[in-house]
Amino acid sequence: MIALDDVRRAAAVLRGVAHRTPVLTSRTLDAVAGASLVLKCESFQRTGSFKFRGAFNLMASLPEGERVGGVCTVSSGNHAQAVALAARELGIPAVVAMPGDTPAAKMDATTGYGAEVGTFDRYVVAQREAGARLQAERELPFVSSHDDPRISAGAGTAMLELVEDAGPLDAVVAPVGGGGGLAGYATVATALCPGVRVVAAEPDASRILSRSLAAGRRVELPVPRTIADGQQLGVLGRFPFEVLRRLVDETVSVADTEIVDAMRLLFDRLKLVVEPSGAIALAAALSGRSDLAGRRVGIIVSGGNVGADRFCDLLADGATRVPPSVPST
Amino acid sequence: MIALDDVRRAAAVLRGVAHRTPVLTSRTLDAVAGASLVLKCESFQRTGSFKFRGAFNLMASLPEGERVGGVCTVSSGNHAQAVALAARELGIPAVVAMPGDTPAAKMDATTGYGAEVGTFDRYVVAQREAGARLQAERELPFVSSHDDPRISAGAGTAMLELVEDAGPLDAVVAPVGGGGGLAGYATVATALCPGVRVVAAEPDASRILSRSLAAGRRVELPVPRTIADGQQLGVLGRFPFEVLRRLVDETVSVADTEIVDAMRLLFDRLKLVVEPSGAIALAAALSGRSDLAGRRVGIIVSGGNVGADRFCDLLADGATRVPPSVPST
Secondary structure, three states, rough: OOHHHHHHHHHHHHHOOOOOOOOOOOHHHHHOOOOEEEEHHHHHHHHHEEEEHHHHHHHHHHHHHOOOOOOOEEEOOHHHHHHHHHHHHHOOOEEEEEEEEHHHHHHHHHHHHHOOEEOOOOOOHHHOOOOHHHHHHHHHHHHHHOOOOOHHHHHHHHHHHHHHHHHOOOOOEEEOOOOOOHHHHHHHHHHHHOEEEEEEEEEEEOOHHHHHHHHHOOOOOOOOOOOOOOHHOOOHHHHHHHHHHHOOOOEEEHHHHHHHHHHHHHHHOOOOOHHHHHHHHEEEHHOOOOOHHHHHHHEOOOOOOOHOOOOOOOOHHHHHOOOOOOOOO | OOOOOHHHHHHHHHHHOOOOEEEEEHHHHHHHHHEEEEEHHHHOOHHHHEEHHHHHHHHOHHHHHOOOOOOOEEOHHHHHHHHHHHHHHHOOOOOEEEOOOHHHHHHHHHHHHHOEEEEOOOOOHHHHHHHHHHHHHHHOOOOOOOOOOOHHHHHHHHHHHHHHOOOOOOEEEEEOOOOOHHHHHHHHHHHHOOOOOEHHHHOOOOHHHHHHHHOOOOOOOOOOOOOOOHHHOOOHHHHHHHHHHOOOOOEEEHHHHHHHHHHHHHHHHOOOOOOHHHHHHHHHHHHOEEEEEOOOOEEEEOOOOOOOHHHHHHHHHHOOOOOOOOOOO
């Protein structure tokens, strides 16, 4: 477990490095939700997602001698960019293993931050295995995307800012993928807002947390087929699962079509560009499947990394266009 | 002319009513521009554009007895929603004449704020004439979208906030449509930032300000065919032209394709939903046609009212899809 103080220490580490992202509200959303929603917009975080907070916090905690040669990780998504930028900020190299068919824009963004990118064939080698191989080959510290208390403490700083800016909350809704972000949010929310209801939003195709909670252990799933590519993990992290089983009150699972509807609403009414996993918490709050009526609800909008072309494809096709079954961490 | 004090008074009127909108920066944009850009995001203003500031300021200034029966205006665009919401805030009725073929979403937004909407056939009756008829028929104060010092003073509060938040600027770039917004921005920028360069961004199809400056009078144009529907006016306002001829240093005209490129960049890198006229100032700054190298440049992002479907159409088609030749004020 981590404590509020770990998150406060992470906030000090991140000061002047991570953005303090805006908190937005909308009367239209409130009318639709029948609740008072406050949106923490991590889409405006550096690298376009909350991942930068945890990656930087973890990497900054490595002893100078341990990190000076660089770090390595594996990711096809937001974590790759987060590690790349954090390494640049710390003045160290980063090596990122990415699936060879990762969209060029994501690879370019990662190399654009100065990381070395190596590719692997994800139809031959599993992502975790690719990470283990890279670590063995390079002998560099491996930066987990979600299974480390320092990742959760870093992510938790977003909730700290949200409560500071919006005041006490009756409920918080956040996405769960590997669990690292939600573990941080839940730690902060329960510490600062007595009686707060912690709601985890997961794709219908995954339901990774609800299944794991029901089983009392981290179940392993085939990689879920969902547009929410930040939540395509096949298993929760060890560390976050221990936190989540204690602190999460409720899981809400969401269809891809509901995610697209939420993305459209965020675009049309809040003028926000939000990626599928970034919109899932709002989709959950609007689904009616959690009783939030009349409450003051914090919503984590976790990221905005969806290119314009893919955004338009998603809105045109709804949930019929599903990406390849590969996790993005 | 208006003075800085008029804008400060407007700021007091708007306090707690209009949003103080965020100021965003991007290292990527700076690298592309070769300058330090600070974006004032009026896309997050109430009703989705800067228009709310001026409309509320003007309407709040009307004596109680004059406004109690309501106000009227004519608009197919952002001004309609601005007047509708300002009227609701002031507890008075609003009547808005809109072209009968205005997109349903814009009409719904206007009636959603509680305004009465009447339609006219814009292929038979000019917009200005429709406004005059409405005013004569209802005998209500007419709220101009751009040709009133109180509109400019209200709009100018955005520049006041920008300079307060970002510090002194070397240049400001803002769209010019009817001129009401720019007159306010220019007043504030020149008062607070000695030596500031005031750059007006206008669509290639219009060039309304550069033509008027060259002619030394407000030239009248056929309604320009451009995707920048906030800038489809055929003539500048009398009041703003007197301000702009004194305070504008430079005009930059921009192709619709450049506007679309800027909208895409704002989407992909800043996660912002911006309508065409809202992106034109950035497009001008990135065009290389104004020498902004190394300067600290304020960019007015004037609005975000572009529906997701139209946004996707624009990005797919570039500038080939031009709306009907009708002004939107």
